[in-house]
Amino acid sequence: MSKVILAVDDSASMRKMVHFTLSGAGYNVVQAVDGVEALEYARDHEVDVVLTDVNMPRMDGIELVKELRALPSYRFTPMLVLTTESSQEKKLQGKQAGATGWIVKPFNPEQLLATIARVL
């Protein structure tokens, strides 16, 4: 069974980029447009890695990580936050919410794969 990665981003191009890169490497990528949708999916399905953008309508990435960590089945699931280099504050917020780590935007496909490999 290939590992399931839940990619959460409100930007369709970023989702597609993540999907293209990761599915090409053999991962099974599930996409969600915001925290609400991601949480809904994650509740009913098994996910190996969560990869989420921070700035999203409805529920942002930090909130999503916090909500997911509170679920018993997500206590140890790697969760990565996509962030821009200017937002150290977000990184810290992400850590406090329970994120495993982050990927700094902009990233290229190799960086993304390396980062995913780092948590799997």
Added chain:
Amino acid sequence: MSFDAEMEEIHKIFFEESHEGLDAMESGLLNLDASADRETINTIFRAAHSIKGGAATFGFVEIAHFTHDVETLLDEMRNGVRAMSSQAQQLLLQSVDCIREMIKAAQAGGAVDVQRVAILNESIKDLLASGDVPLTPAPALPVTEVDTVPPAVETAAMPLMNVEGTAASSPVPGWIIRFTPHEDILRTNNEPTRMFAELAKLGPVIADADISAVPALEDLVPESLYFRWTLKLNAVVDQRRVQDVFDWVDASSKLEYEEVSARPAASTGGVGTAAASPAPAPATAPTAAPKAAPAAKAAGDTSSIRVSIDKVDSLINLVGELVITQSMLSQFGERFDPGQLERLREGLSHLSRNTRDLQESVMQIRMLPIGFAFNRFPRLVHDLSRKLGKQVELRLSGEGTELDKTVLEKISDPLVHLVRNALDHGLETPAVRSAAGKDPTGTIELNAYHEGGSIIVEVKDDGAGLNKARILNRARERGLVPADAELTDDQIHNLIFQPGFSTAETISDVSGRGVGMDVVRRNINDLGGHVQITSNEGRGSTIKIRLPLTLAILDGQLVRVGAETYVISLLAIVETIQVKADQVNRLPGGVELFRLRSEYLPIIDLGQQFGIGRDPSTSCDGLLVVVESDGRRFGLMVDDLLAQQQVVIKSLESSYRQVRGLAGATILGDGRVALILDVPGLVQTFEQRALQAEAASAAA
């Protein structure tokens, strides 16, 4: 799909969503008045943020760079550190334009106005650098008052943890890292062993574990970590590389770095050890994306449409039904028993219903909400009203009304012209309005709705209205109407659609070149629609545009003239009446008039017009189809009225050439071709002929 094709596809999506984001930014910025809530500025920020992130990821470095400062400015506003001044608002609106240009350039492979970008970027940087908030509210723009707070804490490179870099002498140069993880570190899936593996990529690592903190078994929590480590990295690498490995470690864990080297100038690099370092390198520009960037060329003006899933689903459903009907009918074909005639009929009626539904459904795909055309107006009105010193409230309604994409694209420019006109000529300045006892803020309303199978778009203002006397004078000056002609109000109002008519006292760069309204009318006529104006002096004007739902299919009345069948658009037909020869008056010059109630209608004999013989029996008595063109009525003499039906419009131009008075052709159920009449064109040809005939008879 190949990598390049895939990237091109992704870029396309990026461009599309960037345009959407820019639209959202624009409308958000225009709505930033006192009543704007936090979510508005959040939405604007998010859009800028996404564009920047995407641009950086996909290698559009200039866009990312420019948008970065815009994002920073918005972030400060979002956090309440900076107030939204009208200066900042203008600057941000200009930035939206600028980013839009850059995206378009990236899309089509064109060039950007580098200087403009630089100047604007400079202005934003200036604004960012200015600690105090310039508050210069414009009269029309209430400014959100926010207390001035010094700019946000510097965000450049805040260290995540305390770093101690004490030099100590040691035989092997490298680093000593003392790592005391927080007990809960495993809970976030930050496995120290993985970090050690990372570290080992930089060079040989010796790890010493201190297990003294491990509690007795009964007190041990399996999910907690009780170890602490001292790691020796025997490689001369930059501290940053080492820190990157532990980048994800929580602030609650303890980390100490100690450089082990007698000579600290150890910047020679780690002998190729770190080539595979996967740590995120923020400063590195993406390498994969730029290669594919030129491939997005020519995507600028793609004629693709976004279709909602619902519409596609309904299409698929209908195709499904069609397939069922088809298989049912083909069963009959295999072994037909006359007793099944009833069922065959049923099948055929299914088929016709399926076809009709499918047709409607396919047409639906081309339908877009008119909101796409309305979207540009808040900005246009905002900019223009400032320029003209007028106060305007723009009200939009019926944005969800859908019409064909082609119609939508072509109606956009005429609408811009009408709105500009309303603003420039229609609405008065606040002083004039106040003096007339009106609200100093004028309103312009754009409204769209369905009416009897067509779409109505209205542009309404509560300005001064048309000045009849001035229009009449001007028209007489220009020889557009004879000096002694008596005209109704409607006729006077419609004079403004005459070519070369303009009553603006000064020519401004907004409107008033006199090339406007006739072009507007021609464009609308070309779309098979028509335009009408009603005006009330001192109270305002309403311009009503009637448009067909689509250009591909027409609701037509089939008529017979001699042996030929013609199609007249139902939109143009007012009524149909039977006429007797003695009800027709003949004027010198050959024009015939029919008195319909209080109005005399010129009769256009289609047989004569197209040079075909009409039925001898009905050549005098006949059917008169009353049509309306530009507010005037005419009677078309035909031999017979046939069915009313939808016809698919086929262009004559593509297979023959454009013919005056004909809008196209269609194929009838029996396979014959019927020509579709272009009523405005027909009327023009008729009038020219009548004028010529009149001149000829006067000369004789």
